[in-house]
Amino acid sequence: MDVDAIMLARIQFGFTITFHIIFPSFTIGLAAFIATLLVRWRMTGQDHFHRLARFWTKIFAVSFAMGVVSGIVLSYQIGTNWSRFSVVAGNIIGPLLGYEVMMAFFLEATFLGIMLFGWKRVPPNLHVLSAILVAVGTSLSAFWILSANSWMQTPTGYEMRDGIAYPLSWYEIVFNPSFPYRFAHMFTAAYLTTSLVVLSVGARYLVAKRFEQEAKTMIRMGLGMVAILAPLQLFIGDQHGLNTAEHQPAKVAAMEAHWDGSKPAPLILFAWPDAKAETNHLELAIPNLGSLIIRHDPNGLFKGLKDFKPEDRPPLLPVFFAFRGMVGIGLLMITIGAIGAFLWWRRKLFDATWFLQPLTYAWPLGFIAIICGWWVTETGRQPYVVYGVLRTVDAVSPVAFGAVLTSLILFVLIYSSVFSMGILYINRLIEKGPEGKAIEPDTHPEDTLGSRPLAAAQEATRSALRPGK
Amino acid sequence: MDLLAYWLPLVWAAILAVAVTLYVILDGFGLGLGILFHVEPREERRDVIMNTIAPFWDGNQTWLVMGGAGLFVAFPKAYAIIMSGLYIPIIVMLLALVFRGVAFEFRWVSKPKNEFWDLAFAWGALVATFAQGVVLGGLLQGITVQDQHFAGGTFDWLTPFALFCGLGLVAAYALLGTTWLIYKTDGDLQDWARNAAKPALMLMLASIVAISLWTPYSVPRIAERWFAWPNILYLAPIPLLTLAAARYCWQGIENISFDAQPFISAVALFLLGLLGLLISNVPYLVPDSLTVWQAAAAPSSQMFMLVGTLLLLPIILGYTIFVYWTFRGKVRQGEGYH
Numbered sequence: 001m002d003v004d005a006i007m008l009a010r011i012q013f014g015f016t017i018t019f020h021i022i023f024p025s026f027t028i029g030l031a032a033f034i035a036t037l038l039v040r041w042r043m044t045g046q047d048h049f050h051r052l053a054r055f056w057t058k059i060f061a062v063s064f065a066m067g068v069v070s071g072i073v074l075s076y077q078i079g080t081n082w083s084r085f086s087v088v089a090g091n092i093i094g095p096l097l098g099y100e101v102m103m104a105f106f107l108e109a110t111f112l113g114i115m116l117f118g119w120k121r122v123p124p125n126l127h128v129l130s131a132i133l134v135a136v137g138t139s140l141s142a143f144w145i146l147s148a149n150s151w152m153q154t155p156t157g158y159e160m161r162d163g164i165a166y167p168l169s170w171y172e173i174v175f176n177p178s179f180p181y182r183f184a185h186m187f188t189a190a191y192l193t194t195s196l197v198v199l200s201v202g203a204r205y206l207v208a209k210r211f212e213q214e215a216k217t218m219i220r221m222g223l224g225m226v227a228i229l230a231p232l233q234l235f236i237g238d239q240h241g242l243n244t245a246e247h248q249p250a251k252v253a254a255m256e257a258h259w260d261g262s263k264p265a266p267l268i269l270f271a272w273p274d275a276k277a278e279t280n281h282l283e284l285a286i287p288n289l290g291s292l293i294i295r296h297d298p299n300g301l302f303k304g305l306k307d308f309k310p311e312d313r314p315p316l317l318p319v320f321f322a323f324r325g326m327v328g329i330g331l332l333m334i335t336i337g338a339i340g341a342f343l344w345w346r347r348k349l350f351d352a353t354w355f356l357q358p359l360t361y362a363w364p365l366g367f368i369a370i371i372c373g374w375w376v377t378e379t380g381r382q383p384y385v386v387y388g389v390l391r392t393v394d395a396v397s398p399v400a401f402g403a404v405l406t407s408l409i410l411f412v413l414i415y416s417s418v419f420s421m422g423i424l425y426i427n428r429l430i431e432k433g434p435e436g437k438a439i440e441p442d443t444h445p446e447d448t449l450g451s452r453p454l455a456a457a458q459e460a461t462r463s464a465l466r467p468g469k
Numbered sequence: 470m471d472l473l474a475y476w477l478p479l480v481w482a483a484i485l486a487v488a489v490t491l492y493v494i495l496d497g498f499g500l501g502l503g504i505l506f507h508v509e510p511r512e513e514r515r516d517v518i519m520n521t522i523a524p525f526w527d528g529n530q531t532w533l534v535m536g537g538a539g540l541f542v543a544f545p546k547a548y549a550i551i552m553s554g555l556y557i558p559i560i561v562m563l564l565a566l567v568f569r570g571v572a573f574e575f576r577w578v579s580k581p582k583n584e585f586w587d588l589a590f591a592w593g594a595l596v597a598t599f600a601q602g603v604v605l606g607g608l609l610q611g612i613t614v615q616d617q618h619f620a621g622g623t624f625d626w627l628t629p630f631a632l633f634c635g636l637g638l639v640a641a642y643a644l645l646g647t648t649w650l651i652y653k654t655d656g657d658l659q660d661w662a663r664n665a666a667k668p669a670l671m672l673m674l675a676s677i678v679a680i681s682l683w684t685p686y687s688v689p690r691i692a693e694r695w696f697a698w699p700n701i702l703y704l705a706p707i708p709l710l711t712l713a714a715a716r717y718c719w720q721g722i723e724n725i726s727f728d729a730q731p732f733i734s735a736v737a738l739f740l741l742g743l744l745g746l747l748i749s750n751v752p753y754l755v756p757d758s759l760t761v762w763q764a765a766a767a768p769s770s771q772m773f774m775l776v777g778t779l780l781l782l783p784i785i786l787g788y789t790i791f792v793y794w795t796f797r798g799k800v801r802q803g804e805g806y807h
Contacts, residue, residue, distance in 0.1 A: 062574045068527060069570035073563045075537045079552025080559055083619065086552075090545025091767040095774040098542040101535050102781040106789070109531045113524035113792050122795060167769045397553040400623045407560045414564055418571055425578040 005401040006393055009081045012408045014378070016073055018371055019415050023067030025370045028142055028187070029194025030060050031108075031135035033221070034115075038128040048213050048434075053131075054119070055214075055434030056198075059426050061116050066422045068109070070415070075101075081404065082385070085395035089386055092158055092165050092173055093148050100144035108137030139187070146186055150179035152386045153377065154247045165389065177247055181240035182377075188233045189373065192333060193366025195225035199340075200363035201430055203356040214434050216350060223344065227337035233330060238293070244380075245294050248387060249303040250312060251380030254319040256290050261304035265290030270324075273316045278306060314382040318375055326372035329365050336362065477772065478765040481543035482754070484778060488539050490743055492532035494645065494736055499526050501646020503569055503594020504639060506587060508665065513802055514658055515587060519576065521653040521800045526573055528789055530566070542774045546617050547754040547764035553619040554612035555604050555626050562600035569593030598642045599635040606634030609684060609746070614758035630683060637676030641739070644669040644718075648731035651722070655799050659728075666722045666731060674715055677742055681708070684749060690757070691749045704748065711741045 034056050041049035075097070078086050086093075114122060114130035122130070157172025158165045167173055199222025205215035245252045252258075257273040257280050258265045267289030271280035288298040295302055305313055336359070343349040350356075385392045499522050506515060522529075540548040552559060572590035576583045603626060610630055613621030647669050650662035685692035695704055714737040721730030752760045765771065 058578075062578060065527075065571050065574040068530070069567040072530070072534055072537075072566060072570075075534050075541075076552060076559055076563055079537070079541065079548045080556050083549035083553045086541060086545050086549045090541060090548070091770040094538070094542035094545055094766060095770050095777075098538050098774045099777055101531070101538045102777060102785065105531045105534055106528065106781075106785045109527040110785075110788050110792050112527050114795060117524040118795065166767045167773070170769075170773050397549070397556070398619055399553050399556050403556050403623045407556075410560070410564055414567060418567060421575060421579075422571065425575060429578065 005399075005404055006396050008401070008404045008408055009396050009399075010392065012404065012411060013077060013081060015408070016070065016077060016411055016415070018374070019419060020067065020070040020074055021370060021374060022367055022419075023063050023070065024138070024142070025190045025193045025367060026197065027060060027064050027067055028138045028190035029192075030056060030063065030197075031131070031138045032191070033194055033198060034060060035128070035131040035135045036221075038131050042124065042128055048217060051434040052214050052217060055429075057116065057131075058429050061112075062422055062426055062429070064108075064112065066419060070419075073411075079397075081397050081399065082395050083397035085385055085390065088163060088390050088395070089152070089165055092151060092155075092167055095170075096144055096148040096151070096174070100141055100148075104137045104139075104141035104144065108134050108141065111137065142187060142190070143183060146183045147174050147176070147179050150182045151176045153182070153381055154178040155386055155389055160389070165386075178240075178243055181236070181243045184236045185233070185240045185373075186370075188229055188236055189366065189370050191225060192229045192233060193370060195222045195229065196333070196336075196366045197363045198222035199226060200359055200361070203359040203362075204430070205433065206350060207353060207356050207360060211433050219349065219356075220344075223337065223340040223349070226333060227341040230330065230333040230337045234334060237327075237330065241294065242296075244377075245302055248380065250305070250308050250314060251319065251377070252294060253303055253305045253308070254314045254316055254380055255323040255376060256294070257316065257320045258290060258302070258304045259306050261301060261307045264288050264299050264301060265294065265304075267293060271320075273320050275310075275313070275316045312383065314380045319380045322372040322375040322379070326369050326376060329369040329372070333365065333369075473768050473772070474762070474765070477768055477775070478543070478761040480775065481539070481765070481771055482752075482761045484775075484782075485536065485539045485543065486743075486747060488532055488535045490740065492529075492536055493743070494739055495525070495529035495532060497642045497739070498522070498645035498649040498732075499529050500569070500594040500598045501642035501644065502649065503590050503646075504598060504643045505646050505650070505665065506591035507595065509661070512587075514661070517654060517658055517800055517802050518650065519573070519590075521650065523573060524792065524796045526570075528792065530570065533566075543766055543771055544754055544761065544764035545766050547759055550612055550614055550617075550619045550755050550759065551608065554621055555607045557623065558600045558603040558607060558626060558631075562597050562604065565593045565595075565597035565600060567593070569597055594642075595639065598639050602635035602638030603631045605638065605746075606631030609634070609750070609756060610687075611757045612755055614755065617759065617763070630687070633676075633683075634680065637673070637680060640669055640672035640676055641742075644673045644735050645732070645739070648718070648722070648735045652729045652732045653800050655728075655801070658802065663722050667719070670715065670718055670722070670735075673738065677711065677738075681745065688749075688756075694749060707741060707745055707748070711738065711745075714738045714741060 034053050037049050037053040037056070040046075041053060078093075111130040111133040114127065115134050118127050118130060151173055154177040155165075156176045157167065157169040159168055160166075198218050202215045202218030202222055205211045206219060241252065241255075253261075256265055257268055257271055259278055259280070264287075266285035266287045268280065268283060268285045271283040271285070273280050291300040291302070292298045294300065305316075339355060340349065343352050343355060381387055383391050383393070385395045502518050502522055505518060509515060509518065537548075540551070568589040570593075572586045572593060576586035576590060579586055606628070607626035610626075610628060612619060613625060644666060647662045647666035651659055651666065654662065685695055694700060714734045718731050718734035718738065721727065721734060724730075750756050752762070754761050754764045
């Protein structure tokens with residue numbers, strides 16, 4: 001396979017996985033949010049919790065469907081486009097993905113049926129339990145897939161025989177050095193992302209003076225999470241960075257565009273790194289702050305890009321800029337949380353339109369940060385697919401250029417159209433808002449078979465399209 | 470070969486066979502319902518058809534992920550060869566499943582402008598089914614392998630046999646879909662499903678017969694297995710049982726007494742067909758090139774996953790049955806979407 005076909009396969013995987021990660025990042029947190037709403041409803045008996053749970057469940061259903069279909073593609077793409085990887089790393093990665101399917105996918109997919117359609121069909125506590133199980137399923141899924149990804153970043157507990165990885169210790173494989181940090185970092189990111197969406201939707205309603213009771217609950221719950229998790233994420237991210245500096249120094253050098261390892265590194269606020277000239281143009285930097293961050297010592301040293309052979313360096317621009325995007329958004333989230341918490345404490349939160357109005361546009365922040373973060377860690381692992389073990393160029397399938405190109409074009413066309421429609425429909429559901437009374441369990445369950453939350457969504461769209469009725 | 474290295478691949482082949490069988494039956498009737506959208510244009514009936522499966526489709530489809538992941542876990546070499554060798558039909562299937570899957574939700578939220586997602590559901594199901602049949606055919610006819618790597622061309626799978634398998638699977642899933650509807654609905658829609666089930670059954674039977682003759686005719690190894698003495702004696706019950714299941718299915722379609730009879734016998738037809746394919750190809754995973762032992766992952770990997778599987782599979786089956794039981798009973802027109 002020639003270099004162009006490898007690049008196409010990489011673009012294809014990057015494209016499909018970037019699209020896919022949007023949905024799990026949202027549904028991991030959303031499942032937990034819905035379960036929390038339902039538990040609060042059972043504990044307090046307040047109807048607006050139930051209305052909110054039903055409302056978010058409709059959005060969850062649409063997002064989850066998109067996550068499922070884009071995820072199935074990935075589970076097969078490892079074989080279609082990266083068959084050499086699946087042979088070399090299959091003994092290790094296979095069981096990790098297998099556990100994900102058996103512990104997580106079946107749990108979430110099966111109980112999703114009850115969560116979506118069981119409102120009148122099962123006793124309320126069983127319905128709440130189903131929502132909790134879906135949330136547990138999404139978390140377990142994150143656990144296993146992040147373990148697999150972390151092993152590709154920091155492989156341990158294996159030995160190579162005849163070019164194939166064989167497991168030695170499953171404990172060391174599952175809990176490899178970067179896994180605890182990556183799991184904490186991604187899990188927090190998922191909850192932050194959902195919290196920002198909830199906060200943003202709440203702000204949207206309150207500014208428009210619609211569903212005010214629900215809006216205030218959403219703002220409180222969303223903002224509370226952001227105020228706590230955003231600073232926590234800064235700490236977790238820092239710890240994760242220290243771990244990366246220890247195990248993947250080339251990635252950190254690329255993140256910081258740090259060339260000369262013999263000097264303390266500045267923190268580069270902006271620059272245009274030039275891989276050919278091995279220098280940065282237009283550099284704006286704070287001296288020694290980079291060393292302070294990476295080494296926790298202003299005069300600490302860490303490896304620069306020049307310490308690695310050019311063919312062992314990751315692509316510079318995406319890693320450098322995506323890292324700045326992620327951190328920038330993280331700092332913005334901390335600011336949002338701090339201002340919001342202050343206003344809340346001063347009891348001015350719900351009247352602060354100057355604060356809430358911009359927040360109505362804040363919903364994509366978490367998604368962008370997560371995509372940036374994954375670009376940093378995945379591109380930063382290059383030129384390896386399994387760090388230090390298997391180069392990406394040696395991992396591809398013996399599939400013809402034309403076939404990969406055609407499938408890439410189809411993926412781009414279909415994903416862009418299908419998923420833009422999905423976002424449009426979610427926006428419509430939000431436009432319609434949480435409505436209706438809490439529904440008591442039906443006394444004649446046989447009569448209500450097939451009752452579905454999206455039924456309300458359909459009704460919603462119908463009336464939305466006929467204004468005035 | 471030590472004992473573990475001998476038995477583990479066999480156990481895994483059995484688990485994989487169970488996963489594929491469950492997928493084919495469970496998502497088979499789901500895809501079959503999508504195929505029926507092509508012959509049932511009335512929206513209120515389409516609503517009911519979709520509602521008969523809405524709570525289950527996601528769990529059903531997960532067996533496909535299980536099949537892919539199971540192959541990857543237990544037989545990474547076979548996974549690598551099959552996915553590269555059948556690249557185009559597999560990618561087509563995945564893309565078709567994207568349309569079919571999102572249509573379950575999008576069709577409801579886009580109402581009343583849902584024509585596109587009706588089409589997506591119908592064509593997604595039809596194309597995915599056809600592609601799955603082509604994958605089966607492509608696998609049965611063999612994949613070019615050198616040094617345990619795929620070494621064939623992009624379009625090697627494109628043969629009349631593979632395309633015929635695609636058509637055959639469309640008929641077979643349509644039968645599962647119609648018989649599921651007979652089980653889950655009543656009144657007009659059930660009558661309609663009865664009428665649609667008959668041609669589906671005849672077409673499926675014709676495909677079974679054609680593939681049963683075609684494979685031994687073109688592959689001497691398969692002819693040997695079925696027709697050599699005394700195998701023919703032991704294997705004779707399979708075609709006979711197939712005929713009996715078909716007859717029982719036809720009776721069920723005609724006779725109203727037991728609504729689950731057509732579906733149960735259609736499932737029996739599938740089980741017999743899959744058993745036949747298994748007998749033809751044991752111990753090959755990629756027919757003629759790679760046996761289950763050659764393709765097997767490291768024993769430690771197979772063992773690690775086997776422990777989890779033996780623990781989790783019963784739990785999965787348990788809650789799957791629970792969800793089917795929760796949503797038991799007939800789905801009626803006008804219910805479920807107002």
